[in-house]
Amino acid sequence: MATADLLTIIIEVILWRLSYYYFYGTFLDMTQMCIVIHVAGRAATDCSVWFTVFFTFDRFVAICCQKMKAKYCTGKAAAVVLTTTGILLCCKNIPLYFIYEAGKVINNVAWDCFRKPSAYTDPGWVGYDWLATVLTPLLPFVLIMLLNTLTVRHILVASRVRKGLRIQSNGDKRSDPEMESRRRSAILLFTISGSFIVLWSLLVADFIYYTFSGADPRNYTVSEYIFQHVGDILMAVSCCTNTFIYGVTQSKFREQLMNAARYPLTSIIQMIHNRNN
Structure with a gap:
């Protein structure tokens, strides 16, 4: 999940947004590279969202389905699921390669890439757009909400059963560290669901707007253009938040992060020590 989020930031933010607005005119803005970046960015975003869904399902199984935990919550099962999902999502985005056209041609070199006008009117492309939006983010949001609930x-x-047993056994009404941990887990899960729907809502609203109103995003007014790109920004932010919310809050993640930060220093010290010996 963290890898997919990182790829989304690299492709969507660095290779596309920052490059286009601050370093325009490089080879990244040539039409073929532009199309590849768009398709790869969409695939990375899909993987980021669906890996979050599977991570949520993994937590659901680990907490609620103890019989399935030993069978499903393994590194091998995770590798199979994530690899299969990643391949399918990449294949799903291949048609996007044919939906773009060059923005302009200078000295026989095609620059920029924009969606063809037919992409907003052709029944096939409209159906594909609906399918893509249902797969990301509408269906993932429903699944995340359901699993978290x-x-x-x-x-x-x-927690109620545990509290009742504690009171019956010894009349202990003091706070229970285990129940506090579960309460924090519940807050964390609702935070994930809330941030996901808020950060994706503008992008979904923009899709519904131009689909039902017949508006052409290529001819948006200033306010419509701002609305669309704010949605893109929030979508990119969404691909960052889950890594921090799910990962940074976990003690094992923090431990591994500290080990990774200390590794270069310990390696240098160990190398110096070996040379001295």
Whole structure:
């Protein structure tokens, strides 16, 4: 999930946004490279979203389905699921390569890339656009909400049972560290769902707007253009937040991060020590 998020930032933000606005005229703005960047960015975004879905499902199984945990929550199962999903999502975005055309031609060199006008009117492309929007982000949002709701309900039921047993056994009404941990988990899960829908809402609203109004995004007014690009920015932000929310809050993640930060220093010290010996 973190890798897909990082790829999204590299492709969407660095190779496309920053390059286009601050370093325009490089080979990245040639039509063929522009199209490749768009397609790769879309595939990375899809992987980021769906890897988050599978990560949420993994947490659901680990917390709520103890019988499935030993079978599903393994490195081998995760590798198979993520590899298969990544290949399918890349194949799903191949048609996008044919939806773009050159923006201008200078000295027989094609520059920039824009969606063809037929992409907004042709039934085939409109249907593909609907399918792509349902797959990312509408269906993932429904799945994340459903899984998180079931997980939180399980946490709440287990907490009530645990609290009742503690009171019956020894009358202990003090705060329970285990219940506090579960309460924080519930807050974390709702934070994931809330941030996902908020950060993707403008992009979905823009899709619904130009689909039903018949507006051409290539001829947007200033306000419509701003609305569209704010949605793009929030989408890119969404691909960053889940890594921090899911990862940085986990003690094992922080431990591995500190080990990675210390590794160069410890390697140098070890090398110096070996030479002295």
